[in-house]
Amino acid sequence: xxxxxxxxAFTCLSGLALAQTGPETSPDSVAPxxxxxxxxxxxxxxxETQIGVGIKPIYVRKSEGHRPTDRPMLFSPMAVYTxxxxxxxxxxxxVWRKHNAEHLYGLVEYNDYPYFFFGIGNDSPDHAEEAYTSxxxxxxxxxxxxxxxxxxxxxxxxxxxxxIPKVEAGRQLAGKxxxxxxxxRSSGLGPVFxxxxxxxxxxxxxxxxxxxxxxxxxxFLGSETNFNRYKLDLRNYRRLGPGVFAVQGLFxxxxxxxxxxxxSPLGGVYVMRGLLEGRFRDxxxxxxxxxxxxxxxxxxxxxxxxGAGQVSQRIPDFRLNKFHLTGGTGLxxxxxxxxxxxxxxxxxxxxxxxxxxxxSEAF
Numbered sequence: 001x002x003x004x005x006x007x008x009a010f011t012c013l014s015g016l017a018l019a020q021t022g023p024e025t026s027p028d029s030v031a032p033x034x035x036x037x038x039x040x041x042x043x044x045x046x047x048e049t050q051i052g053v054g055i056k057p058i059y060v061r062k063s064e065g066h067r068p069t070d071r072p073m074l075f076s077p078m079a080v081y082t083x084x085x086x087x088x089x090x091x092x093x094x095v096w097r098k099h100n101a102e103h104l105y106g107l108v109e110y111n112d113y114p115y116f117f118f119g120i121g122n123d124s125p126d127h128a129e130e131a132y133t134s135x136x137x138x139x140x141x142x143x144x145x146x147x148x149x150x151x152x153x154x155x156x157x158x159x160x161x162x163x164i165p166k167v168e169a170g171r172q173l174a175g176k177x178x179x180x181x182x183x184x185r186s187s188g189l190g191p192v193f194x195x196x197x198x199x200x201x202x203x204x205x206x207x208x209x210x211x212x213x214x215x216x217x218x219x220f221l222g223s224e225t226n227f228n229r230y231k232l233d234l235r236n237y238r239r240l241g242p243g244v245f246a247v248q249g250l251f252x253x254x255x256x257x258x259x260x261x262x263x264s265p266l267g268g269v270y271v272m273r274g275l276l277e278g279r280f281r282d283x284x285x286x287x288x289x290x291x292x293x294x295x296x297x298x299x300x301x302x303x304x305x306x307g308a309g310q311v312s313q314r315i316p317d318f319r320l321n322k323f324h325l326t327g328g329t330g331l332x333x334x335x336x337x338x339x340x341x342x343x344x345x346x347x348x349x350x351x352x353x354x355x356x357x358x359x360s361e362a363f
Contacts, residue, residue: 035061036336042080044357049114054080054088056359060338063097071096071201072338076359087112094201103152107140116276117173120260122311122322124280126351132173133166144194152194156213159222160186162261180259185224188217202339203293203361204237205244217262227256235363243294248363250287253315258283266309266324269356270363273305274326274347276354282311286318289363299334303345305362325349330356 039057056078062070073095080088090109096102112135118124137160144154163183167173173181194211198204211233217223234249250271252264264285267275271287287309295301306327312318328347335342345356 030065031062031067033062033064034066035059038336040335040342040359042078049082049086050084052080052082052086052088054078058335058340058359060336060340067099069100071100073097074338085112086114096201101146103142103144103154105140105142107138109136109138111136111138115278117260118279119172120178120263120282121313122280122282122324128172130168130171130173132164132168134162134164136160136162142192144192150195150197152192152196154192154194155190156192156215157189158186158215158217159188160184160261178260179225179257180261184259184261185222186217186259186262187222188215188229189221190215198237200339203244203334203341204246205239206237208237209233209235217256217258225257225259227254227258227262229254229258229262233363240292241294243292246291246293246361246363248287248289250285250289250363252285254283264311266311269358272307272309272324272326272349273328273345273356273362274307274349274354275324275351279351280309280311280324283313284315284318285309285311291362293332293361296331301332301334301341302329303332303343304329305345305347332361335359 037057037059039055042054042056044052056076059075061073075093077091078089088111090107093104093106095104097104112133114131115134117130117132118126119128139159140157142154142156144152147153164173164181167181172178176182190213192211192213196209197207198209199207213231215229217228218226230253232251235246237244237246254262254264260281263281263283265278265281266272266285266287267279268277272289287307289305289307291303291305293301293303306325308323308325310318310323326347326349328345330343330345332341332343334340340359341361342359343357343361347354347356
């Protein structure tokens with residue numbers, strides 16, 4: 001069993017920064033538009049990829065006439081190439097308009113990357129581990145409109161086209177009996193309901209974020225199979241001593257003929273740090289995570305965190321004594337005045353120790 005997911009991660013934080021804040025204005029004048037472009041070199045090492053290098057520009061903008069409480073527009077491409085000729089590319093747009101009355105989110109990415117599959121179920125054994133290579137195109141588009149104060153309604157669309165050019169001979173995926181083992185084409189659409197009272201979208205210190213989504217993947221939308229996915233994401237943030245206590249409850253339910261890529265997973269950089277990405281997966285999942293994030297000095301902060309999660313084929317099959325437990329600690333570096341951070345976490349579970357690197361908090 002491999003002992004690390006990310007054995008080393010590094011980012012150069014003194015990248016190229018270009019800022020424009022407009023002319024000086026009197027207190028009664030309209031706030032000028034502001035924009036900032038920062039370019040961050042990225043480098044990391046994993047046993048699966050060896051050395052990876054790339055670049056991540058981040059462009060943040062606020063429109064003319066913005067209010068102090070207005071959330072920014074963010075645009076961020078990324079490109080990474082590894083010494084094993086693997087590719088990670090993405091472009092993200094996160095746009096708030098009309099004084100936070102409208103929210104648009106979009107993601108387009110192409111990845112040629114190694115993953116691990118352990119089978120399906122909450123008790124899938126370590127010896128079932130097998131590596132496979134995924135070549136994936138993902139497209140996500142989401143729109144929400146404010147209908148009441150802090151309450152939003154909207155819709156979400158997801159598209160995934162994945163091929164699996166390499167699997168281990170004689171293992172589960174090579175047998176092609178698991179739905180998705182030969183790749184998948186999935187296209188889904190559905191409603192989103194959100195209540196969002198966070199004081200900051202990147203590093204909240206108070207408020208709540210609650211979101212429910214229902215996505216319907218069907219052949220008439222371009223999917224190879226018909227299935228549905230329902231997600232409930234409940235988060236709360238509050239100040240506690242010098243830091244912030246953040247807690248999340250995440251619940252995912254899948255029905256129909258879903259490929260294994262769309263089953264509810266545990267593990268990864270955002271959900272249950274301390275487990276390999278997708279270490280456990282099944283139709284339903286329940287996860288509770290908590291972070292305590294605190295300042296250290298200058299732009300540096302720290303965090304301690306823990307989580308408990310379980311997957312199951314049916315809701316009645318969940319058991320209190322079947323939850324997987326994880327925990328760890330990490331450091332954060334504040335990138336800009338909007339509150340964006342880069343973080344490095346070390347996490348533990350009965351599976352071993354794992355290191356993680358990301359340009360955002362886990363939740």
